[in-house]
Amino acid sequence: MLLQRVITALVLAPLVVLAIFKLPHLYFAIIWGIVMLIAAWEWTNLAEVKTMLGKCLFLLAMLIPMVLLQFWTQLLEVLTQLSDWPEIRTYSGLIELLVVPPVMFWLYVMFKIRRAGADLLDIKMGIGKKLFIGGFVLVSAWLFLSRLIILEEPAMTLFFFVLIWSADIGAYFAGKKFGKTKLAIEISPGKTLEGLYGALVASVVIGLVFTLSFGFSAMSVSDFLMLSVITVLVSVYGDLFFSAAKRIRGVKDSGTILPGHGGLLDRLDSVIAAVPVFYAGVWFIRWMYS
Secondary structure, three states, X not given: OHHHHHHHHHHHHHHHHHHHHHXXXXXXXXXXXXXXXXXXXXXXXXXXXXXXXXXXXXXXXXXXXXXXXXXXXXXXXXXXXXXXXXXXXXXXXXXXXXXXXXXXXXXXXXXXXXXXXXXXXXXXXXXXXXXXXHHHHHHHHHHHHHHHHHHOOHXXXXXXXXXXXXXXXXXXXXXXXXXXXXXXXXXXXXXXXXXXXXXHHHHHHHHHHHHHHOOOOHHHHHHHHHHHHXXXXXXXXXXXXXXXXXXXXXOOOOOOOEOOOEOXXXXXXXXXXXXXXXXXXXXXXXXXXX
């Protein structure tokens, strides 16, 4: 299993790097959108949608806002190239407000898991509500990763992925070596508090390497380190959120598309939760120092 995970990661990581640095923004958004739609298909299984029609309608319901938001984003990018207005050239304003609901949602999830624990697994929720939550978090993840690569240098998007990957590796090895205290045993028995600390330490190390490599000022270094820690913390609880959804459904993995990893949701759960938080943090730091 571990060997399969390593091989899959070694194949996927270079593809992600190539997509970040080589693909035009539109193509990146399209490919990332396809990935999110596949993840949405997996979510329909977790939401217990049993008919093909119901699953297809859910994907259509996701695709419509994605197309509209992409059109809006492309329009703003054209205006960026044609306009001398710095406020258009930098950020659009209204789109940035859309990051608030997903950030608040994931912060709520984090505190809910900490407080509810096993009680979270007893929550009864209708299919419609499950689909709304799934669509909301997946469209948000698609939008703000697509926005991040447009409004920042590709290195910032790469930093985000390396941050999540490094935290995952740090949590794995710290948990293996020192793990004793369970983080949320009813939801994910393998996760430990020591593993969480390993992930946070990894986030600080990667944040330092990134900011010092690009010559950030002392103040912005501290801000990015704080953002790195918060992003990784939310990513861990995003992982637990999807683990809870799988446990409620009674399945181990969301799918089988990735050898050794399961489904796309199994691999991207941390990324999906962390993207809006990271994007909001980058936007806020840029705004403070602009």
